[in-house]
Structures are given as structure tokens and as C-alpha cells.
Amino acid sequence: MNGKAGRHDAGREGRSADLVAGFCRFSYLGKSDWSALRLRRPDEAEFQDRARLLFDDARLAARFAAFERICLPSILAQDDPRFVMVVITSPELPPHWMARLRDLCAQSETLHLEVVADRDLNRGLGPLLQDMTAMAGRNLIQFRLDDDDALSSDAVPRLRRLADRMADLPEFGISMANGLSVAVYPDRPVIPLRHDLPFLGAGLAVRLRDPRRSIFVIGHFSVARRMTHIVDRGPPGTLVLKWPSDSRPIDLDRLPPGFAPLDEAGFRSELAARFPWLTPQDFAELRDIAAAARPALVATAAASHHR
Helix, strand or coil: CCCCCCCCCCCHHHCCCCCEEEEEECCCCCECCCCCCCCCCCCHHHHHHHHHHHCCHHHHHHHHHHHHHHHHHHHHCCCCCCEEEEEEECCCCCHHHHHHHHHHHCCCCCEEEEECCCCEHHHHHHHHHHHHHHHHCCCCEEEECCCCEEECCCHHHHHHHHHHCCCCCCCEEEEECEEEEEECCCCCCCEEEEEECCCCCCCCEEECCCCCCCHHHCCHHHHHHHCCEEEECCCCCEEEEECCCCCCCCCCCCCCCCEEECCHHHHHHHHHHHCHHHCCCCHHHHHHHHHHCHHHHHHHHHHHHHC
């Protein structure tokens, strides 16, 4: 791991010296927190079946489009660059896509590409987590982010400030409840939404007692039940893309609890304030990309939860 990544000058600007580490899975083939796999031991034949879905070219083209336009710019735009973002993939990622991912992760010292061959993500990340903990001198503050979601530009400083309030605890959780969602389902207009969803996976952060364990060892909704925690109800801290890759698509005609409509002017104002790199983003173009890959996206999402 690049030793320059994760520099964390103690006390600078009064902020926490803790090492903050984000984890983003990009087409990882194995057990993490997918509900279809978490409680059992799939055999290699099942993983190979999943690989055919996961590494489909149409699916990967859409995932890269979201990663490059939504997720990655949010990492590079953080007001506090003193953190590490670990992008996790599997060695089975086809070579031309692997080269593209390596190039993207090479553009900043904040980014670290971790190729995990182990079919158990928590076990596979163990050595990296132990190295990072040794470098930091204390158990990490870990957060998670999917490759099609974004953090607001002030998300990492907010996590640090809240973590400081629980600095004496060996284990805790932090959830940014308020965020934006953008629905880009094929054959529908682009629909911006607000959401108030405590313990949603996007941006969820924890410190774990065991330095060998990753954030993916615990289901995101379980954090509320198992840990002392803070729910940040400040301004939107995340932006979540709702599209055919969702494991649980939302009904736009009857919004589920936690979602509320957001008019175009309000949406553009929030983007300018919290996600300025997305101000020029054409979400209709992402919708069209998703439409072209819809069968592959839907099949993979369904397999992740229902098999």
C-alpha cells in the first residue's frame, strides 16, 4: 500500500488524527454482505455462475459510467483529503476493464486498488486492515460507499467531527441519514428525491473492536442495534443512484417511507452546495446507459439478494 496515502497529521486544524478508510466494492466476486451469500457457503460452481453475470461487458460499461461520473469525483473532491479510499475488485475482472480501473485509481494518492482473490471479503481484507491499523496506531474509522453512490464534499470532515465525540469508545457507528437520490430508470423521466434513511449503507461508518474485521462483516442496519452510534441529520451527506442495478427498486408512483419528492430547482441548489462536480452531469445520459445494460444489471442485482 502506498505509504503516502492516509497521511493524517495529528491535530491539524483541530481535526481527529484517526485514519479514515473508505471501502468501495467494484465487481468483487465473493461473500461480503450480500444477503444471498452471507449466511451460507457457496461452492465454486455458484461463484462461477455469478461471475458470468458480474463480468458481463454491458454491465461493466454501465458500472464504470456510474463510478467515473458519480462516485470517484466525490472521493477526489473531499474537503479533507487525509483519508484512504480502498477500491476492491477480484482478479477475474477482465483484463481491459482491470487496466481501466487501475488507471482510474492511479490518479490520486488517496485511492488504493485492492485485488482480493479470497472468496470471503472480510478474510481477504484482513492483512490490509492490519497493515493500515499498524500505520495509524489505532483501529480505523471505516466507511462504505457503493461504486454508484457519492459523498458530499464535506462528508469526511463530518465523520471526523462525529468520531471525535466517541473517541474513547472501542466500537461505534455513524450514519448520515439525509441525502439525495436520483432515479434514472429506463422509460421514466429523471426524478430527484430527498431521502431520510438512517443506517443506509452509503457513507455508513464504524470503528470495530477487532482490527482484522472490515465494515462488510456487519449488515448496515445491524449497526443501529449492536453499537453505540450517532445519526447525523445535517445537510445531505450522500447521493444515491436509483437505477436497474438496485437490489430493491423503488416505486416512483408510490414512494416508500423515507423518500420525498424534490423539485428541479431544489435539486440543482443542493448539487451546487454539496456535490458541485455533479452540477453539469446529464443524468438522462446515465439513464440511457442503464437502459442499454438493463438485462445484465437486473440479473446481477436479483442474484445478489434472492438466490
